[in-house]
Amino acid sequence: MKLLISPRDEEEALEAIAGGADIIDVKNPSEGSLGANFPWVIRRIREITPRELEVSAAIGDFPNKPGTASLAALGAAVSGVDYVKVGLHGVKTYPNALYFSKQIVRSVKTYNPKIKVVIAGYADTHRINSLDPVLIPQVTSESGADVAMVDTATKDGVGLLDLWTLDKIKNFIQDAHNRNVIVALAGSIKKEDIPLLCNLGTDVVGIRGAACEKSDRLKGKIVKERVQELVNILNEIIPSKIL
Numbered sequence: 611m612k613l614l615i616s617p618r619d620e621e622e623a624l625e626a627i628a629g630g631a632d633i634i635d636v637k638n639p640s641e642g643s644l645g646a647n648f649p650w651v652i653r654r655i656r657e658i659t660p661r662e663l664e665v666s667a668a669i670g671d672f673p674n675k676p677g678t679a680s681l682a683a684l685g686a687a688v689s690g691v692d693y694v695k696v697g698l699h700g701v702k703t704y705p706n707a708l709y710f711s712k713q714i715v716r717s718v719k720t721y722n723p724k725i726k727v728v729i730a731g732y733a734d735t736h737r738i739n740s741l742d743p744v745l746i747p748q749v750t751s752e753s754g755a756d757v758a759m760v761d762t763a764t765k766d767g768v769g770l771l772d773l774w775t776l777d778k779i780k781n782f783i784q785d786a787h788n789r790n791v792i793v794a795l796a797g798s799i800k801k802e803d804i805p806l807l808c809n810l811g812t813d814v815v816g817i818r819g820a821a822c823e824k825s826d827r828l829k830g831k832i833v834k835e836r837v838q839e840l841v842n843i844l845n846e847i848i849p850s851k852i853l
Contacts (some may be wrong), residue, residue: 611808613844614666614794615820615837618647620801624656626821627663629837632660632814637667639818639827643763644668644697644730646682650704652689660674666693666728675702676710680717693756694718695728698741704749707741711753719754726756726792732763733773733797741784744782751789758786761816763799765827769798771839776806783811801843808847 612632616639617623623634634651638645646669656665672679679696686694692734696714701707715727720724729750732741743751743760751760760782762770770779778794786793793806796816807815821837822830 611812611847612814613837613840613846614796614814614816615821615832616668616816617655617839620654620658623771625832625834625836627659629788629821629832629834630841631663631837633664633666633693635693636671636691637666637817637818639765642671642697642699642733643761643765644671646670646686649685649703652686652691656690657697664692664758665690665694668695668697671697671699672710674677674702674706674710675700676713679710680713683717683727685712687718691725693726693728695730695759697730697732697755697761698746698749699738701741701848702739703741704745705729707745707749711749711755715754717746727754728757728759728794729753729755730759730761730794732772733760733763734768735792737821738763747789747791747793750786750791752777752783754836755791756792756813757792757796758782759816765798765819767798767821769800769803770795771803771806773797776810777805778811780810785831787811790830795822801840804843805838805847808844 615631744751794814
C-alpha cells in the first residue's frame with residue numbers, strides 16, 4: 611500500500627517528501643475535500659519532488675460540468691503530474707457519471723496516456739446527494755480511468771471508517787480489483803486505521819489531517835515527523851490475510 615500525503619504548498623511538500631511519503635498529492639484544502647490548487651503551485655511541487663516519487667493533483671469537487679472539469683484536468687496534466695484526481699460531487703446518476711468521467715479521461719490521456727485518472731466518490735453521499743460511491747469502480751473501469759477512490763465531502767471528523775463497515779470497504783476493493791482498477795481510500799483516515807485498510811488490500815491511502823500539526827487539515831501544517839510516524843506504521847505491517 612502506498613501512502614499519499616496532500617500538501618497545499620511547497621513548504622508542506624518538502625515536509626511530506628522528507629517524511630517518506632510515496633505520493634505527493636497537491637491540493638487546496640480551503641476549497642474542499644478535493645480542492646484544486648494553482649497550476650504554478652502544482653508545477654513547482656513537481657519540480658522539487660524527486661523523480662522517483664509520484665505527484666498527484668486534485669482538480670476539485672465538481673458539479674456536473676464535464677466541460678469545465680475537462681479543462682481543469684488538462685491544466686493539471688500539463689503541470690507534470692502522474693495522477694489527475696476529480697470528485698463527482700454534483701454528479702448524481704450513473705449515466706452522467708460515466709459521461710463526465712469519459713471526458714476527463716479523454717482530456718488527460720489525449721495529452722499524455724501515461725497519466726492516471728482518479729475518479730472519486732463520497733462515502734457521505736447522504737449529506738450531499740451525490741452518486742452512490744459503490745458505483746465508482748464500475749464508472750472508473752468503463753470510462754477508461756485508472757483509480758477508483760472514496761473520500762468524504764464533509765470534513766468534520768466523521769471519517770470513512772465511521773461511515774462504512776469493513777465488509778463494505780472490502781467489497782469496494784474487490785469490485786475494483788476484479789475490474790483491474792486501482793483503489794485509493796481517504797476521508798479523515800487516522801493512523802490507527804492504516805493497518806485495517808492495508809490488510810483489506812487497499813492500494814493507496816490518502817491522508818492530510820493526520821499528517822498535520824494537531825491533526826488540523828486547515829489550520830495545521832504537514833510536518834515530516836507525523837509523516838514519518840505514518841510511514842513507520844505502514845512499514846511494520848505484514849498484510850498476511852484479507853479480512
